[in-house]
Structures are given as structure tokens and as C-alpha cells.
Amino acid sequence: MTQHPVELILMRELADHLSTPIFVVDAEGGLAFYNEPAEALLGRRFDETGPMPAEEVAVAFSPTDDRGEAITAERLPLMVALRERQPDRAVFAIRALDGVTRRLEVTAVPIIGRTGVLAGAVALFWEVPQ
Amino acid sequence: MNLTLWGTRGSIASPGPDTVRYGGNTSCVELRNDAGDRLVLDAGTGIRRLHVDRREPVRRVDVLLTHLHMDHIQGLGFFEPLRHPGWDIHLWGPASATQDLAARLTRYLSPPLFPVRIRDLECNLFIHDVGNGPIEIPGFAVTSATVCHPGPTVGYRVTADGATVTYIPDHEPMLGAGGFGDPAWTSGSDLAMDCDVLVHDAQYTPAEYRDRIGWGHSTLAHAASLAATSRARALIPFHHDPNHSDEMIDFLYTDLSASILDGCRLLPMGEGETMAVVGARHHTAH
Numbered sequence: 319m320t321q322h323p324v325e326l327i328l329m330r331e332l333a334d335h336l337s338t339p340i341f342v343v344d345a346e347g348g349l350a351f352y353n354e355p356a357e358a359l360l361g362r363r364f365d366e367t368g369p370m371p372a373e374e375v376a377v378a379f380s381p382t383d384d385r386g387e388a389i390t391a392e393r394l395p396l397m398v399a400l401r402e403r404q405p406d407r408a409v410f411a412i413r414a415l416d417g418v419t420r421r422l423e424v425t426a427v428p429i430i431g432r433t434g435v436l437a438g439a440v441a442l443f444w445e446v447p448q
Numbered sequence: 449m450n451l452t453l454w455g456t457r458g459s460i461a462s463p464g465p466d467t468v469r470y471g472g473n474t475s476c477v478e479l480r481n482d483a484g485d486r487l488v489l490d491a492g493t494g495i496r497r498l499h500v501d502r503r504e505p506v507r508r509v510d511v512l513l514t515h516l517h518m519d520h521i522q523g524l525g526f527f528e529p530l531r532h533p534g535w536d537i538h539l540w541g542p543a544s545a546t547q548d549l550a551a552r553l554t555r556y557l558s559p560p561l562f563p564v565r566i567r568d569l570e571c572n573l574f575i576h577d578v579g580n581g582p583i584e585i586p587g588f589a590v591t592s593a594t595v596c597h598p599g600p601t602v603g604y605r606v607t608a609d610g611a612t613v614t615y616i617p618d619h620e621p622m623l624g625a626g627g628f629g630d631p632a633w634t635s636g637s638d639l640a641m642d643c644d645v646l647v648h649d650a651q652y653t654p655a656e657y658r659d660r661i662g663w664g665h666s667t668l669a670h671a672a673s674l675a676a677t678s679r680a681r682a683l684i685p686f687h688h689d690p691n692h693s694d695e696m697i698d699f700l701y702t703d704l705s706a707s708i709l710d711g712c713r714l715l716p717m718g719e720g721e722t723m724a725v726v727g728a729r730h731h732t733a734h
Contacts, residue, residue, distance in 0.1 A: 321631055321638040323580075324594045327624035330633065334626075432545040432600055433579035 323437035325429050326350060333440070341441040342429075343396050347372030350438060359445055361416030372397075379412040395426035399439040403428050409446060421448050449608045451645065452478040452722040455494020458618070458651045458665070458687035459519050466693035471719020473497070474519035475617050475687060477647060481608035485587030488527075489604060489615045489647075490514055494719065495523035502532045510585050512578075512592075513541030514617055515601035516552055524553075525562050535571045538585070540592075542600035543577040550575040578602055596620045596635040597664035605639045610727035614643040614680065617687045620664045621674050622657075628673040640678035645715070645725050648674065650685035653700065668700050669708055676710035681728075684715045694718075 333340035339356035349370035376391035398406035424443040455473035463472035474492030488511045583590040589607040603616035631637035651665040675683040
């Protein structure tokens with residue numbers, strides 16, 4: 319596998335050091351990493367999940383809005399951040415990989431290096447009351 | 449392709465009796481292909497001794513800057529070909545998020561820091577920004593890529609005459625590498641992958657590194673780990689700490705476990721030494 323951009327490498331390192339749940343995707347939207355605090359909300363250790371292509375990410379967590387309707391992948395904050403190259407925020411529920419439904423507030427930010435190249439995006443999220 | 453080390457020291461020039469063998473001048477490496485084309489990696493104080501005869505038939509020199517910390521550009525104003533009328537001098541290096549290389553270099557090459565302005569140089573000067581990707585230089589196939597070091601910093605991968613040299617003089621791959629082993633998450637691994645010679649930062653002892661995490665440099669073991677992860681065939685440790693004597697560097701080399709190198713050859717070269725870099729496992733030092 320070829321090397322990830324340095325910006326993504328450093329983002330993963332930072333995420334690994336923080337207590338905030340963080341989810342990192344590459345420039346194509348594929349899951350690159352989530353940290354230990356995120357594992358508690360997503361219901362599975364990253365070592366067990368591993369990297370995941372973009373089309374599998376949304377399906378894996380079955381996101382739904384407050385009316386219970388499915389949210390398509392392109393409406394998720396991470397995908398908006400990648401596509402629009404600007405931050406995005408949303409509140410929605412996921413069906414975590416441990417089978418528990420959790421309502422999350424998610425803020426996603428694109429990772430753009432000094433050269434202007436999009437390296438990926440990062441989502442910070444936390445659980446909010448149902 | 450011939451490789452010559454003109455400056456091997458990091459941070460600040462440190463001449464003296466303790467640094468005679470490995471050298472006291474700051475970063476500068478010369479590469480020459482069989483056709484006589486010349487490429488210079490960084491312009492530390494070592495560049496002053498890189499003599500270029502103005503009667504040479506190839507009237508072009510490319511200087512590739514990894515970044516603009518002082519130990520990598522301090523010699524630039526003393527590089528003879530900048531005063532060779534009719535010569536084409538190409539400077540390559542990283543832009544910042546807000547300024548191109550020309551604007552950034554002008555901050556140094558202008559009064560009061562330097563008496564001569566860029567616009568007053570006698571050569572034909574061309575200044576190019578580099579990022580991640582290939583660079584067009586006659587006689588060489590060059591790729592630059594951003595690496596882990598404070599401020600805009602790149603490394604270079606240079607191929608000529610069937611041999612590949614990777615040059616990453618200031619680099620902290622330990623940040624993010626998670627102990628190495630996975631090239632996908634190791635800064636510099638694409639540049640170094642399967643190269644014949646890796647010239648790499650080996651500034652700190654392990655004890656020094658523990659106090660300087662995030663300063664952008666490596667230990668010898670980090671350099672060896674990157675070389676092994678990238679399957680580099682040989683490693684030239686570089687950018688030695690100004691406080692490290694020849695004796696201490698010898699000790700660090702002796703102390704390095706061969707298992708870290710995993711078959712990569714350690715080349716303990718010093719300032720002024722030249723080697724012929726030959727592709728695929730054949731190297732001759734002289």
C-alpha cells in the first residue's frame with residue numbers, strides 16, 4: 319500500500335492522543351482510523367474493523383435522522399466536508415457495531431495541506447440524548 | 449551517479465578538532481549523473497566548497513532545497529554559479545501556505561541579512577515551488593514529497609543512471625509511525641521505498657530524542673527503521689547534532705543493532721567523501 323499523506327499521518331497520531339472520539343477518512347472517504355474513545359460509541363475496536371472503503375462506511379453504521387429515515391452517504395458531514403472542502407455539522411443516530419442505537423452530534427472538517435491538496439477529513443463526535 | 453557529501457552537520461556549522469572526520473559544515477549533497485549534469489541537495493554552509501568551473505560545458509545547476517531553515521540555506525549566497533553570467537541556476541523548494549519560494553527566499557537573500565539581492569545576481573535564476581509529485585530536471589527523475597518536520601519541508605527521491613538516492617535530511621517519521629513497520633503510515637516511506645541509498649536525519653541519541661519529541665528529527669535507530677521499512681539498500685546517517693563529536697558518532701554506529709537495519713547497509717560517510725551509487729545492491733565508496 320502506498321503511503322498516506324503526511325497530514326493524514328499526523329492527524330491519526332493526534333487522534334490517538336486525544337480523549338475526544340475521532341473518525342478519520344482518506345480523500346476518497348474511506349475509513350482510515352478511529353481512536354479508542356470512538357470505539358466506545360461505534361461499538362467495535364478499530365483493530366477489528368480495520369480500514370473500510372467509502373461505500374461500506376455509511377452502510378456499516380446505518381445512519382438515520384430524527385424521523386428515523388435513512389441518511390444517504392453524501393449527506394453525512396464527513397462526505398460534505400470532503401466534497402465542499404468546508405466544515406459541516408449534523409445530529410443523527412447510528413446503529414453501532416455492537417447493535418446499540420446511539421444519537422451523535424458530529425462535526426467534520428476537511429484535512430487540507432499547505433499545498434492545497436485534500437488529504438482526507440476528520441470527524442469529532444459525541445453522544446447526545448435521544 | 450556520483451554522490452558527494454559537502455555538508456553533513458545539522459542545526460549550525462560546528463567546525464573544530466572534534467568534527468574533522470564527519471564534518472562541521474551544514475547540509476549539502478551533490479549528485480552528478482554520467483552525462484555530467486549536476487544536482488545539489490540543500491545549500492547549507494557545505495555548498496561553499498562545491499566548486500563549479502565556469503568553463504564546464506553544462507551551464508546549468510539545479511539546487512533542491514528541502515526547507516528554509518537556516519542550516520539549509522545559509523551557504524546559498526556563497527554558491528559560485530550564482531555569479532556566473534549566462535548560467536541557468538534553478539532553485540527548487542517548498543512554498544508556504546501563503547508565500548511562494550521566491551518571496552520566502554528573499555527574506556534571507558536581501559539586506560540586512562545578506563548584502564546582495566536576488567535580482568542582482570549575475571546568473572539566470574529560476575525559482576520553482578515544489579509540492580508532492582515529479583519535478584522536471586534534465587538528466588534526473590526527481591520526485592518531491594512533504595515529510596514530517598516543522599514548517600514546509602519536503603524530501604527528494606532522485607533517479608539517474610539506473611540508481612536511486614533518497615534525501616530526507618530533516619525528518620521525524622517516529623511522529624505517526626506508531627513504531628514503524630507499516631509503510632502506509634510512515635512519513636517518507638514512499639520516497640525511500642527500494643532506493644539504493646537513503647541519506648537521512650540521524651541527529652539525536654535516544655536520550656536526546658526523548659527531550660525533543662516534535663522538534664522534527666530522528667535518532668540513528670529511527671533512520672535505520674525507516675530504511676528497513678522502506679527496503680532501502682544502504683543508509684547514510686546525516687544531519688549530525690552539532691554537539692556530537694566524531695568519536696561519539698562512531699560509538700552510535702557501533703552501538704546500533706544490526707537487527708534494526710534488517711539487511712540495509714550502514715555507510716558511515718563524512719564530509720568531502722564521494723561514492724558511486726549503482727542500482728541494485730552494488731556500491732563503491734572511495
